[in-house]
Amino acid sequence: MAADLVVASRRVFDGLGDEVDPLSFAVEDGRITKVAHYDQADELVGPGARVLDLGDAFVCPGFHDAHQHVLHAALFPSALATEYRGTSEADCVSHMVEFARTRPADGWLLGHGWRETFWDSPMSPTRASLDAAFPDRPVAMYSGDAHTLWVNSAGLRALGIDEGTEPPAGGSFDRDADGRLTGVLREAAGMLYVGRVLGSFSMGELRGIYRDYFRRLNAMGVTSVCDMALSLVPGADGINPQVYEALLQADELSLRAHLFPTLGDDQSILEGLQSRWRGPLLRAPGFKQFFDGVSSQHTAWASDEYANPRFAGDVGRPTVAPERMRELVLAAAGRGHAVRIHTIGDEAVHAAVGIFEEARRLFGTPSQGANTLEHIEDIHPEDVARLARAGVVASVQPPHVTIDVDQPARDLGEWRAERMWPFDEFARQGVTMAFGTDAPVVPPNSLDVLWCAFERSAPDTHLPTGGWYSQHAVGRAAALRAYSAGSAAAVGRGRELGAIAPGMLADFVVWDADLLEVPAEEFQRARPMATYLGGRAVWEA
Structure with missing residues (x-):
């Protein structure tokens, strides 16, 4: 078969090294x-091939967000829910009152984004403030870190929670000084019950917000995503999974989903x-x-x-008992399955690495993805x-570094803060990094991922000046690889995703600026000109 498409540019970052080269490449059947x-x-041009000469435009592999919660990331920017951090508990309640006017029915009202540490009075909220505004309609507000759910009394009733309900393992219900429920559900409890709230949306609504969200990601140069x-x-x-299958059948899936x-x-x-x-x-x-x-x-443990x-x-706590985690992971490893484990505290990381070491010793490497923290x-x-020795991928989210640069020292101490998110050490010691956002915890903006990796400052304010523990930053080429080839390794597709090379799927992005060379003060003004999936344009400016 002859090539369908030939792409040429004087500035191609193929992902195999640190340089930009003048390259052309042929695409055949994706x-x-x-x-x-x-x-x-x-x-390279054969009969009927389309030639795309991009001149000096910058071309790189498509970005692969290694960690998102797609339902939430797609939902909260949509008209079905609302995104709001707020300055206080009362401010968040007022925002929900305004949002309720756009959702006049009597079903759930859902919001996301509150973080009490940023409020004027950093106190945990209670259902009382929501009850005053919504005595009868169920309201749920998911925290910005996606680990806590705040609901009113009507919401507790709708979820079937009363004073005698036991929280699920790994979760908890906050109670006041009298032992009564405050309406705040933490960790596994919040995660379980928010799922029941989300179940109130129809398949048609979900399919629409997923489709629109994926097109938004395409416009940022994202061609693959991991839905965790x-x-x-x-x-x-x-x-x-039923939403993805519906999009696939309708030819509306504009990125690779894992x-x-x-x-x-x-x-x-x-x-x-x-x-x-299997496709x-x-x-x-x-x-x-x-x-x-x-x-x-x-x-965090x-x-x-x-x-x-x-x-x-x-010292925090494990949400799953260590012996239980070991049992689960080894059982999966015995059947060839990869496991990705949420680990934020250093003891959780330490224990999880030990489990993965044992899994590798007993069962080798997984058949599809990679064991990942x-x-x-x-x-x-x-x-x-x-x-590095255990072949465990480090799935990290650079924008997390600057969510609140004062928080790590406040909670963990300066001696731990100065060693956190050590991207430089991962790179130096041969640990494969997979970059992502954890959207909706932070926005899915691709340039923010890269900026926070090599500048270690907030993408909106560029503070702190000089970066937060900037010794842990990585170079731009390493950041681009972690955001493409590294994420491909996490899903076991390093031989077909993440580089511009023979045999690779033709997922690439055309930019109006050289992401390796553009001055830092101009970096975030770079824009994609087009995003290609399998050699087909899924987004164009």
């Missing part, structure tokens, strides 16, 4: 078949998806589980006491080399 010098493009379970309770993980359901005793959920999904667009490479929570809520302990010996905000320095 894959790159040949790569040559820019001046040799004519030699957002609950440690199987069956309540929110990955919605779904990771929650790991439990029943592995048939994943295996059923794997038996159905290039839709895959289910492995499982997801949660080992701890977040440090801002003192639910740390080896030493928090700097501002809430009680003596406050998610987030890895704090890590024992000696555990970095263990990650």
Whole structure:
């Protein structure tokens, strides 16, 4: 067969090195078949091939967001829900009153984004404020870190929660001084019950917001995504495979999607998806589980006491008992399945690496994806080399570094803050990094991912000046690779995604600026000109 398309540019970052080269490449049936010098493009052209000479436009592999919660990321910017951080509890309630005017029915009102640490009075909210505004209509507000759900009394009733209800394992219900429910549900409890709220949306509504969201990602140069379970309770993980199948059947899936359901005793959920999904667009490479929570809520599992302990010996906690996690992971590994584990605290990371070391020793490498640790905000320095030796991918989200640069020292202490998110050490010691956003925890903006990786400052304010512990930054080429080839490694597709080379799927982005050379002050003004999936334009400016 002859090439369908020949692409040529004087500025191509192929992802295989650190340089930009003048290259041309031929695309046939969605894959790159040949790569040559820019001046040799004519030699690649066959009968009927379309030639795309881009001149000096910058071309790089498509970005692959290695960690998103797609339902939530697609939902909250839509008209079906609302995104709002707020300045206080009262401010958030007022915002929901305004939002209710756009949703005049009597069903759930859903919001996302509140973080009490940013409020004027950083106190945990209660249902009382919501009850005053919404005595009868159920309201749910999901926290910005996606680990806590705040509901009113009508919401508790709709969810079937009363004073005698037990929270799920790994979760908790806040109670006041009298022992009564406050309406705040944490960790596994929040994740489980928000899934029931989300179940109130129709398939038609979900399909529409997913389709629109994926086109938004295409406009940022994103060609692949990992949709990660957002609950440690199987069956309540929110990955919605039926929505993806509907989009695929309608030829409306404009990126490659990789779904990771929650790991439990029943592995048939994943295996059923794997038996159905063998094509290039839709895959289910492995499982997801949660080992701890977040440090801002003192639910991340740390080896030493928090700097501002809430009680003596406050080190957070595992959401799944270590022996239970070991049992689950080894059972999956025995059937060839990869597992991706949420680990934020250094003790959670340490324990998870040990489990993966044992899984590798007993069963080798997974058959599809790679064993991966998610987030890895704090890590024992000696555990970095263990990650590399065990072949564990570090799935990290650079924009998390600057969500609140004061929080790590406040909660964990300066001695831990200065070693957190050590991208430089991962790169130096040979740990494969996979970049993502954890959207909707932070926006899915692709340039923010890269900016925070090599500048270590907030993408909107560029503070702190000089970057937050800038010694842990990585160079632009390394950041681009982590956001493409690294994420491909996490889903076990390193031989067909993440580079511009023969045999690779032709997923690439054309930019109006050289992302390796453009001055830092102009970097965030760069814009994609076109995004290609399998050699087909899925977005054009």
